Amino acid sequence: MNPPVHTLSPQLLSLQFFAGFGPAELQILARHSRQVSWPADVEVIREGQVATEFFLILDGRVRVETHLPGRGEVTLQTLLRGDVLGWSWLTANASFSFSARTLQPTNALVFEGTALLRECEQHPRLGYLLMRRFALVMSDRLRHTRLQLLDLYSPPRSSGPFQALKKR
Amino acid sequence: MSAIHPPFVADAGSALVPLPYRVQRFVCDTDDTFTLTLAPQSGGEALPFAPGQFNMLYAFPSGDVPISVSGPAARREVLIHTIRAVGPVTRALAQLRRGDTVLVRGPFGKPWPVAQAEGHDVVLIAGGIGLAPLRPVLYHILAKRKRFGRLCLLYGARTPGDVLYRRELEKWRGRLDVQVEVTVDRGDSDWHGEVGVVTQLLERAQLDPARTVAMVCGPEVMMHFSRLALTKRGVPESQIFVSMERNMKCGVGSCGHCQLGPFFICKDGPVFDYPRIAPVFSTKEL
Secondary structure, X not given: OOOEOOOOOHHHHOOHHHOOOOHHHHHHHHHOEEEEEEOOOOEEEOOOOEOOEEEEEEEEEXXXXXXXXXXXXXXXEEEOOXXXXXXXXXXXXXXXXXXXXXXXXXXXXXXXXXXXXXXXXHOHHHHHXXXXXXXXXXXXHHHHHHHHHHOOOOOOHHHOOOOXXXXX | OOOXXXXXXXXXXXXXXXXXXXEEEEEEOOOOEEEEEEEEOOOOOOOXXXXXXXXXXXXXXXXXXXXXXXXXXXXXXXXXXXXXXOOHHHHHHOOOOOOOEEEEEEEEOEOOOOOOOOOOEEEEEEEHHXXXXXXXXXXXXHHOHHHOOOEEEEEEEOOHHHOOOHXXXXXXXXXXXXXXXXXXXXOOOOOOOEEOOHHHHHOOOOOOHHHEEXXXXXXXXXXXXXXXXXXXXXXXXXXXXXXXXXXXXXXXXXXOOOEEOOEEHHHHOEEEEXXXXXXXXXXXXX
């Protein structure tokens, strides 16, 4: 396991996730984070597993998936550089709602969510900024999910049943 | 950004007179979408058009439909149209075979601002069949690549099976001077690409927002959210262009079928710069 990061490089700080955090909060975040590297096709988190961490993707690609009987693993979303994986840690004793697997070699920062929740009790500003950051992540995900549910590219209802075109 | 470049428009004499074309090639793109390559029955050159313009295609006895040209404007000998079979006329067109005759009237409407985009970064955002009207823009820019800045194509489809022009997308993605990002709303076990909505792709687009021209084509809700995402990235609204779709019939702004507020989509559009269409864009039941 890699040691904690201690300081966040300017390159990391350029990620949108860190926007708005002051030096004191960044130091706490760094203290409770470490860098990890995964090869392709590794299960990063498993549905139902106790959620004590969250991840910030630095490069590579991760898919969020769930298992549907008869359909196998269904991809719900893909995450890339700058995307956050996991928010279940915010609610104590929670478990991950979905699984996640790397699609290619991926580097990420892992944050100890449980430890950060304790820090938030002592540092309300960190808690406020962190909650705002995750509210943004969650509202983005909710908006995207709603758009996916709208099924924008489906055929018009009026079009009725249609036999698929045969390749000629 | 100046006004849209004057388009090629069918003159009054030919605007209402269909010309016979022969089906030279029929390609099934997906389960419900196909591409027709049409050549003038009389020989010679096809009707010249600018990227973003549309023609009226006739399928007797069902009627006619407005279909954007999806082929390269530089290819003068044929007209290429990509069509989704969703109604009586488009389903009749789906029955055509090589050698059959189709009547064509056009081209109509204001095109994409390709000339004005020279010297700028260009981002093309397409949803579903909306990739078809944007493909001529891509052909044009790739043919005159040095005149443009960075080029980015962001494309969203419903499922992997609904992805249009898959081979071309792979070819374009292999180039070093185009960023091609494709996402689907619903993946399957064989899909190793992105899953999510097309607006998410914009966050990854490599462009300079202030000097970017965006051309967006797809369902209106998708264009609405794309416009919001572009504005969030810092692309000026005057540099955002959308292609509107209504029930075009005459093509010359006479019949009123495609009226949207003060505009006739067939004549004033289908391509609009966003500030112009904003007052009526996303207006309920308009």
